[in-house]
Amino acid sequence: MKRLLLAAAALVAFSSAAFADGPAGQSFDVVSGETASTVTFSADGTFTHMAGEVIAQGAYTYADGELCLTGADADAETMCGAWTGMEIGDSVVSTDFSTDGAEVTITRVS
DSSP states (O other): OHHHHHHHGGGGTSOOSOOTTTTTTOEEEEEETTEEEEEEEOTTSEEEEEETTEEEEEEEEEETTEEEEEESSTTOOEEEEEOOOOOTTOEEEESTTOTTOOOEEEEEOO
């Protein structure tokens, strides 16, 4: 789950269209190996990461073109990166935010 949480941050580094408000109101499907999940960013600065019955939550900040994600767990790391947004249907593949170097595919779904 930690790998998927960190993988969600990969969407900030490999995208194309600029969005002034960061990811607020947007959802992304994240696939890592055979594990699929969805990350949804709310306007109140929180995100929800759902994988089957497992739900992880955290907070995000967006300022000056940088998006930072922090999981709700006490030992959660904060991951930050430049935010340039994604159009609905756009996908990226990254290993940069994977804790074990595995490829993660991120697709904006809303």
